[in-house]
Amino acid sequence: MKKISLFAFMLAGFLSQAQNNLTIEEATLAAQKGFGIKSFYSAQWRTNNELTYIDAPYNALIAKDTNGTADETLVTTADLEAAIATAINEKVSLRMIPFDYHWENEKELSFTYQGESDKYYVIYNIETKKVSKTIKFSATSTEEIIAPAKNYIVYLNKNNVEIAFENGNVVKVTNDPEHVVNGSSNTHRNEFGIDRGLWISPDGKKILFYKKDERMVADYPLIDFGTRIAVEKPIKYPMAGMKSEEVSLHIYDIDSKTTTQLNIEGDKEQFLTMPTWSPDSETVYVGVLNRGQDHLKLQRYFATSGKLDKQLFEEKSKTYVEPNTPLKFLNDKEFIYISEKDGYRHMYRYNTNGKQMNSYVYNDVVFKDFVDVSSKEIYYMGTANKGMDKLLYKVDLKSGKTQPVTKTSATYTVEMNKDKTWYYSQYTNLTTPNNISLNAVNGKSTVELLNAPNPYEGKTVLPKIEMVTIKAADGKTNLNGRLLYPTNFDENKKYPVMVYVYGGPHAQLVTNRFGGGAGGFDYYMAQQGFVVFTLDNRGSENRGRDFEHIIHRQLGQNEMADQMEGVAFLKSKKFVDADRIGVYGWSFGGFMTTSLMLNYPETFKVGVAGGPVIDWKWYEVMYGERYMDTPEENPEGYEKVSTLNKVQNLKGRLLMIHGAQDPVVVQQHSMEFIETCIKAGKQVDYFLYPTHEHNVLGKDRVHLNAKIADYFMTHLK
Structure with a gap:
């Protein structure tokens, strides 16, 4: 027994x-x-002292201030549904998660809503609990971008660019056949950091866009087995050493309703990277990279004529040059260029004549993302601990002094408030599933929002x-x-x-x-x-x-x-x-x-x-x-x-x-x-x-x- x-x-x-x-x-x-792992979603600063986010059960937008006072329910799903239903006159079903919103000001937030037969760009007022503006556009649209003045939205309808204005007018910017693809982020097969194909000028009067002609690229067969007789659905696939797509950049002028092509010389199969508007909307900067990917030229073009204004500088490599980040302007005369030419991907300050003013290579840190940029200082995310960590750094542009802002060895995600006095921190490390807090930049105060359990x-x-x-x-x-x-x-x-x-x-x-x-x-x-x-x-x-x-x-x-x-x-x-x-x-x-x-x-x-x-x-x-x-x-x-x-x-x-x-x-x-x-x-x-x-x-x-x-x-x- x-x-x-x-x-x-x-x-x-x-x-x-x-x-x-x-x-x-x-x-x-x-x-x-x-x-x-428990987390918050869609965290954004509403004011310098108040952050909003979405938490389970995902039916409300929650506010938390830097004093650590109790959570406030700012907006509910029911509020938004009622307001949108009134504005567009149809039944509305909205989920807070995923919910991609943006604070236009302290009282208004904006987002895109997929209706029964159309999409809508919506601005909602949290005080009146009413929709203050809608712009209706195609339900099949992709890659939508709203104008700075919120008076139109530009998007892709299949392979062509369209603009929907707040007055209801729709303009077809391009009308190209299949395999001539306009304004798509899937240009150069999303390499070179390309995550969009449309850029609105800072003054909102012009739209820069890619045009990808892939008609000359070989068809590659993919077979759909879901039909009674399998159907061939070919894709364009440029294999190594074979004919590649031909890409150009174009500018549409909203007032004149005309389109101008940038006169970029060189091999038709070269890569056009880092498209960036100048702050005055007069010129466009383009990184022109040869097909061999070992020679980059940064060039500037006039927006009205498309003609070359100036070549600012070149970068060559015995291996390859890999531009991954658009230029970031500090003011009208200076910008930041990201390169790994000195060993680690980091920041270089240039003036608009093409002269390098300073470099900000710091130890073996690899630059990852901009967090906040001004003419005096830059906050950015970069690696640490032999690539194991991702921290928030601050660099003084005049002295070049760099210092880590976040101190814990971890992988961070950060959102900075407008006046750069507080930042939202979400971090994880080997033993921490997820820690979320609000932190004073001077290090004197912290408000913990979540320390997620295992x-x-x-x-x-x-x-x-x-x-x-x-x-x-x-x-x-x-x-x-x-x-x-x-x-x-x-x-x-x-x-x-x-x-x-x-x-x-x-x-x-x-x-x-x-x-x-x-x-x-x-x-x-x-x-x-x-x-x-x-x-x-x-x-x-x-x-x-x-x-x-x-x-x-x-x-x-x-x-x-x-x-x-x-x-x-x-x-x-x-x-x-x-x-x-x-x-x-x-x-x-x-x-x-x-x-x-x-x-x-x-x-x-x-x-x-x-x-x-x-x-x-x-x-x-x-x-x-x-x-x-x-x-x-x-x-x-x-x-x-x-x-x-x-x-x-x-x-x-x-x-x-x-x-x-x-x-x-x-x-x-x-x-x-x-x-x-x-x-x-x-x-x-x-x-x-x-x-x-x-x-x-x-x-x-x-x-x-x-x-x-x-x-x-x-x-x-």
Whole structure:
């Protein structure tokens, strides 16, 4: 009886632990399953001393002042619904979340509302509880921008630019055929920091816009399997070394109703970056970047004639120049230009004659975003702690003195009030899920709004997370890594490893965030008994120019060398089973996974490669040629990094996953890999998501994660 009781007790303990583990649904859809980290949304300063935000249950706009007095309900969903219904004469259903609003002044806020058959730009008065203005425009519109005087809204209707005025008039600025796309943020495939394609002049009288002619770009077939007979829906996809789109910039004058093209000389396939209006609305600044992406010219054009006024300066590089941020004017005569020409992406002050007045490179900080800009000082977000943190900095433009404003080692989001006396701070770090507060810039006062609890506390046992530093393959560069230990870790046991990898530019997986940047799937795999390891190799983001540019013309090579240093670190741990190491990654990470499986077949026994680049000659011009040049310019490099040339090395189990509608890494990559495996007599597993693009999103991601987990547990555990 005693033995049975002891067994029952042990079994009950085991079942209790098993029940505490995350399910695959909870790991994938954390927020929907009760594991979301509590936060506020749409935080904005209404006045210098009052902030507004939206909090659960998301049916009101809440105000909080810097004195720390009680929360005030400023606007409710019911208030807005009643006012809008009266203004547009139809039934209104409004959700506060997501709710993108803007304070026009202390009494009025503005937002866009999607009605039954039209969209409306709305200004609402919180005192009268009435709508003071509406502008009606097309329900199919995208990328809307409101004029400074709030008298018109400019937007895209499919591939053309339209303007809707407050008097009800609609003007069609362009009338181009399909594949001539005007005013779109999807110009140059969203590279070079492009997040819009329309810019209204400061005086509101002119509109600058991109025109992208892609009729000469090759059609790439995507197949819609949802019809009785599958239908081909081609996209325009400029592959490396092939014909690219031709982009121009145009200005529409609202008063004269005329359009003028900027007379930008050079190759038709060059890139037009950083479009910026001058403060007086008389000229436009453009960064003209050659297709080779190693020579940038900053040029200024007259807005009325489109003629070149002046070339201000040039920037050249032996690797690549990557403009990512529009100019930021300090006054009529000076502006800030962002560049990494001295090693770290940071700020340079120029006058409008093109003379550099000062530079503001501070230690190894990488500039991320402007927060507030004046002629005397700039507040900005930048990195710290070897790229792990993101802090608020202040720089005095005259002296060049820079100092961090936020002091806690963390990843911050900040909103500054108008007079720069207070800022809204939201931060997270390894042990802090989310801390939100109002802070005096002088550091003398703080009002805490939220210190979010750990959403997993009492519901599951999260794995132990350790942040590690590893020497890169060059023997001198420190790399940031993250190690998750299996739940109920026993140092005397041997555990299998899942290496989660990305490794490419513009991405960082290891950060000073809650859990070190690990996600629910990482937790899940650790709870299933895996060591989960991630390393940001050279080539990844936020460590400066030389750290990233090491990848130029040889993608994957130095990245793999660094990842193998991570593997050596793992093998030095007695609890790691060196015979059971697997690797998983998506996109560039899929390329890395495939490359590691083929270049180090004795090390990696299992791999899952999602949406993988297989051969860079099938990737697009803007990203691909920046890092690899063209196949004609760098044939040895393309040959060296192609995974097709090493298929014969495959020994372990490899699962390749792809979205059939992927417009980023087209399915040809994985299909060519499969065909090469067939010819080489190599077995490989393959799974296709018929309706998904580059990422598998929504509820189907549960299916994806379950498949990946099952593959590792079947073949590695």
